[in-house]
Amino acid sequence: MQNYTHHIPVKLCFGEGQIKVLGTEIKKIGTNVLLTYGGGSIKKTGLYDTVMGILKDAGCTVTELSGIDPNPRITSVEEGVKLCRENNIDVILAVGGGSTIDCSKAIAAGVYYDGDLWEMCSSFHGLLKSLPLVDVLTLSATGTEFDPFAVITNMDTNQKCGGMYAYPVVSICDPTYTCTVSAYQTAAGSADIMSHCFEDYIGREIGTEISEGLSETMLKTVMKYCPIAIKEPNNYEARANLMAASNIACAGIASYGKGGSGWPCHAMEHELSAFYDITHGVGLAVLTPRWMRYILAKDVSILPRLARFGRNVMGVTGDDDMKVAVEAIDKLEAYFKSTGIPMTLTELGIGEENFAKMAAQANTGKAMERCDISLTEADVVEIYRACL
Amino acid sequence: MQNYTHHIPVKLCFGEGQIKVLGTEIKKIGTNVLLTYGGGSIKKTGLYDTVMGILKDAGCTVTELSGIDPNPRITSVEEGVKLCRENNIDVILAVGGGSTIDCSKAIAAGVYYDGDLWEMCSSFHGLLKSLPLVDVLTLSATGTEFDPFAVITNMDTNQKCGGMYAYPVVSICDPTYTCTVSAYQTAAGSADIMSHCFEDYIGREIGTEISEGLSETMLKTVMKYCPIAIKEPNNYEARANLMAASNIACAGIASYGKGGSGWPCHAMEHELSAFYDITHGVGLAVLTPRWMRYILAKDVSILPRLARFGRNVMGVTGDDDMKVAVEAIDKLEAYFKSTGIPMTLTELGIGEENFAKMAAQANTGKAMERCDISLTEADVVEIYRACL
Numbered sequence: 001m002q003n004y005t006h007h008i009p010v011k012l013c014f015g016e017g018q019i020k021v022l023g024t025e026i027k028k029i030g031t032n033v034l035l036t037y038g039g040g041s042i043k044k045t046g047l048y049d050t051v052m053g054i055l056k057d058a059g060c061t062v063t064e065l066s067g068i069d070p071n072p073r074i075t076s077v078e079e080g081v082k083l084c085r086e087n088n089i090d091v092i093l094a095v096g097g098g099s100t101i102d103c104s105k106a107i108a109a110g111v112y113y114d115g116d117l118w119e120m121c122s123s124f125h126g127l128l129k130s131l132p133l134v135d136v137l138t139l140s141a142t143g144t145e146f147d148p149f150a151v152i153t154n155m156d157t158n159q160k161c162g163g164m165y166a167y168p169v170v171s172i173c174d175p176t177y178t179c180t181v182s183a184y185q186t187a188a189g190s191a192d193i194m195s196h197c198f199e200d201y202i203g204r205e206i207g208t209e210i211s212e213g214l215s216e217t218m219l220k221t222v223m224k225y226c227p228i229a230i231k232e233p234n235n236y237e238a239r240a241n242l243m244a245a246s247n248i249a250c251a252g253i254a255s256y257g258k259g260g261s262g263w264p265c266h267a268m269e270h271e272l273s274a275f276y277d278i279t280h281g282v283g284l285a286v287l288t289p290r291w292m293r294y295i296l297a298k299d300v301s302i303l304p305r306l307a308r309f310g311r312n313v314m315g316v317t318g319d320d321d322m323k324v325a326v327e328a329i330d331k332l333e334a335y336f337k338s339t340g341i342p343m344t345l346t347e348l349g350i351g352e353e354n355f356a357k358m359a360a361q362a363n364t365g366k367a368m369e370r371c372d373i374s375l376t377e378a379d380v381v382e383i384y385r386a387c388l
Numbered sequence: 389m390q391n392y393t394h395h396i397p398v399k400l401c402f403g404e405g406q407i408k409v410l411g412t413e414i415k416k417i418g419t420n421v422l423l424t425y426g427g428g429s430i431k432k433t434g435l436y437d438t439v440m441g442i443l444k445d446a447g448c449t450v451t452e453l454s455g456i457d458p459n460p461r462i463t464s465v466e467e468g469v470k471l472c473r474e475n476n477i478d479v480i481l482a483v484g485g486g487s488t489i490d491c492s493k494a495i496a497a498g499v500y501y502d503g504d505l506w507e508m509c510s511s512f513h514g515l516l517k518s519l520p521l522v523d524v525l526t527l528s529a530t531g532t533e534f535d536p537f538a539v540i541t542n543m544d545t546n547q548k549c550g551g552m553y554a555y556p557v558v559s560i561c562d563p564t565y566t567c568t569v570s571a572y573q574t575a576a577g578s579a580d581i582m583s584h585c586f587e588d589y590i591g592r593e594i595g596t597e598i599s600e601g602l603s604e605t606m607l608k609t610v611m612k613y614c615p616i617a618i619k620e621p622n623n624y625e626a627r628a629n630l631m632a633a634s635n636i637a638c639a640g641i642a643s644y645g646k647g648g649s650g651w652p653c654h655a656m657e658h659e660l661s662a663f664y665d666i667t668h669g670v671g672l673a674v675l676t677p678r679w680m681r682y683i684l685a686k687d688v689s690i691l692p693r694l695a696r697f698g699r700n701v702m703g704v705t706g707d708d709d710m711k712v713a714v715e716a717i718d719k720l721e722a723y724f725k726s727t728g729i730p731m732t733l734t735e736l737g738i739g740e741e742n743f744a745k746m747a748a749q750a751n752t753g754k755a756m757e758r759c760d761i762s763l764t765e766a767d768v769v770e771i772y773r774a775c776l
Contacts, residue, residue, distance in 0.1 A: 208629070220597070
């Protein structure tokens with residue numbers, strides 16, 4: 001078991017009605033609020049009015065940054081930093097899903113960043129000095145509510161870069177806010193959660209049973225509840241279990257003591273989103289089973305782990321590890337398909353025209369080669385091709 | 389799923405050699421250190437010298453409080469508070485197991501407590517204003533390194549009271565420090581970890597899959613690695629997995645979203661320790677299977693949970709829930725016995741002379757009656773009797 005440090009200072013307030021803590025928590029931090037959100041769905045659901053009422057009662061001055069896109073843009077980060085500086089913002093309140101919260105993390109750090117903001121977003125660094133961030137989560141997917149990471153996209157250069165910023169101070173996680181999430185986005189978000197689990201779980205290292213068991217639990221939980229949430233959008237138990245999985249899956253806890261996979265599917269997916277602006281979770285669902293098949297064929301040392309995945313997560317039985325692993329990957333692909341998301345790049349309108357360029361970019365800093373099962377750029381192209 | 393708040397600000401540094409962070413972390417907090425420890429085993433192992441060297445290099449002034457007993461006494465708390473006040477202590481460094489750390493938490497809060505210290509320890513309260521506490525863990529058991537709780541004993545009044553104090557600021561968890569722990573204390577500590585899991589897990593509420601899966605994972609992990617650690621005391625993987633389970637099991641995470649059992653075994657065990665000063669984990673191991681059998685006979689609504697425990701944790705198969713549950717409890721008792729700890733009160737020299745008094749005291753604040761499967765004082769006496 002490798003060494004690790006656990007230090008997640010987020011105050012995570014989980015459950016229906018937890019918005020009640022917002023006023024008290026914000027007041028502890030500041031009064032000049034930058035409120036960030038996306039395309040306006042929070043206006044339709046009434047959450048915007050609720051939040052504005054609370055901020056008013058708390059005596060806050062509110063500056064707004066709306067229209068934050070999925071795969072949030074560096075342009076929104078720049079706009080937010082400008083608003084913070086002009087309005088002496090002392091706390092950012094992000095209301096939305098992963099894109100709004102990620103963008104807000106980059107804004108929070110950007111305020112103190114002395115230099116080009118895209119340089120900040122595209123370079124490697126540790127935690128950054130940041131404005132305090134509070135968020136109200138409306139989508140179970142990225143786990144940004146409980147981690148210090150954010151992913152920002154530059155559509156001009158077709159780059160999507162993940163990096164470390166700061167932990168939210170408070171995350172308000174009310175599963176009822178996800179009841180209006182469409183079946184498609186529910187499935188995509190759930191695939192994102194599962195991918196976070198796989199990126200920690202599908203490695204060759206053994207002997208870290210708590211992390212392994214947590215990954216297996218989260219995978220089974222998501223596969224149990226995602227179909228229920230799709231069928232019964234208001235099912236609280238389903239929405240709550242998905243949100244709890246979202247919270248934990250990306251926080252690194254499931255990788256404590258081990259190296260994990262090296263996060264290859266995220267690296268490959270970021271290129272799909274950067275070039276074609278597709279939904280992140282869908283890209284991950286398309287890639288994951290193909291990646292598993294590819295590494296199993298490339299390096300049989302991953303077989304014990306994929307067989308364990310088959311038995312402990314997918315319920316595959318039998319003594320033949322290879323048969324179990326192959327069946328498990330097939331079942332996983334069939335599961336993703338059953339949630340209604342496209343499972344080929346062709347369906348997403350993506351051809352092979354940029355595969356070589358995307359593979360090279362995914363391998364920035366030798367990221368693909370340094371994976372637990374090392375992948376060359378040619379391997380990455382083959383995996384993309386298997387997704388057509 | 390019930391609402392919950394997750395906010396554990398502890399910086400937990402896990403793994404061999406993590407003592408290297410001690411100097412830096414202490415210096416961030418203060419220079420006037422109260423060093424607390426137990427019977428001196430840290431002098432035999434050399435840890436005392438290592439710590440003193442680090443504190444010297446960090447420019448700290450050190451005041452010592454040694455001789456903290458298992459089931460730590462209010463008298464040690466009083467002594468520690470006096471030392472802190474006399475020496476202007478600004479940080480407490482606890483080096484030891486649950487008793488040393490628990491005692492140090494009560495000292496840390498006691499410094500600011502205006503009143504009788506036993507009153508502080510025996511009354512209900514939330515987090516208390518406290519001196520910052522850093523700990524170096526030497527026993528995998530109580531989980532105090534990652535929670536705000538402490539249990540203090542008053543041998544004059546035969547009272548053992550658990551309560552909330554403060555989270556450690558930094559916990560240094562190096563599994564190699566537990567390699568010198570005896571087979572008996574390894575087994576007892578492991579039983580304590582398992583009991584924390586059971587207290588969260590054995591309740592009737594359903595629909596919180598992450599918590600349930602985490603409990604099951606921790607139970608299986610401890611039962612896998614405790615026998616290995618007993619047989620091969622220097623097996624790092626075994627010691628590390630037990631320590632990781634210790635860290636998480638008591639932090640409340642496995643009860644997120646649900647009520648749990650109401651912690652009846654801890655309430656009943658605290659009376660055993662308060663009256664007979666026995667090892668906490670041993671008392672828990674003796675009580676747990678008898679409590680399970682008793683509540684199963686008393687209220688069949690707990691059957692689905694005990695059957696799930698049988699199938700998911702103890703590997704019992706079959707369609708008959710009752711047979712599965714009964715076999716699982718028998719297997720659990722046999723497992724505890726196999727780790728070499730006494731499994732009857734008679735072996736511990738305890739007769740029934742104080743059962744009624746202990747049952748009444750365990751039920752302080754109607755604690756036993758308010759359990760998920762409610763227990764009267766007469767029920768508690770029957771459970772004690774089943775342990776003879």
